[in-house]
Amino acid sequence: MSSMGEEELRAQWLAEEEVGFVGWDFSYVADRVIEEEPPWDYMALAATRMAQASALLDMDTGGGEKLLSLRPHWPAKVVVTEGYPPNVALAQERLSLLGVTVVEADSSNSASMPFADDEFDLVLNRHGAFNANEVARILAPSGIFLTQQVHGLWAHSLLAHFGASPQWPDATYEDAITRLAAAGLELLQGADWRGKVIFQDVGALVYYLKAIPWLVPGFSVARDFDRLLLLQEKLEQEGELAYENMRYWVEARQPN
Secondary structure (H helix, E strand, C coil): CCCCCHHHHHHHHHHHHHCCCCCCCCHHHCCCEEECCCCCCHHHHHHHHHCCCCEEEEECCCCCHHHHHCHHHCCCEEEEEECCHHHHHHHHHHHHHHCCEEEECCCCCCCCCCCCCCCEEEEEEECCCCCHHHHHHHEEEEEEEEEEEECCCCCHHHHHHCCCCCCCCCCCHHHHHHHHHHCCCEEEEEEEEEEEEEECCHHHHHHHHHHCCCCCCCCCHHHHHHHHHHHHHHHHHHCCEEEEEEEEEEEEECCC
16 A cells, blocks of 8 residues: 555545536646547647638537637637536637637437538537437538547446446447448548556546546545555556547548
């Protein structure tokens, strides 16, 4: 066990649990959670596609963090959706003054979308659910859908340590391309990838699991203290806590 006693560790982890999380900003643990990166660059792909677009929809924009980083590439019309109320307010605050229309809407594999047929020539979706039929409906002829997704079995061994199971185990590359093709879209390119996500300390993991509460529902330092202690032992033996980092991306086009 660590040179720190159990009560010191408990106090440290409780402090991490209380650190605020806003939007989709993990800068607080940027140097303590290391994600190996896939061979493609989603943000660069998005920037290139924006340069050729006139009307953009960014689904599940969070607090607009990623979209704002691409501001020099924005087309004339930019619309975003977000369903998590605190992030809706944050996106309104950050984006509305820049001329972006912020629409409160939940994304799912079956939900309809509050937009007109053929309204956008570019639809972006980074790590959000999507209804392939609705994406096809709102895409103009020759319009592009670009998405990067987290595989449904991401870090499944970490979740299992806490007695949790992946909530979307069927979220796979194969499922995405099947749904998009069935919606009538032409598949242009894409790939499946597996690497590692590494937590440098248990406190960073505590922060991460509190920030993304659907990974381990009900997680808390109080409830899961013994499991955290086991991870502390693993960390001291192996030097890091490494888990499965799995992503995929797809680019599809609405035919003429």
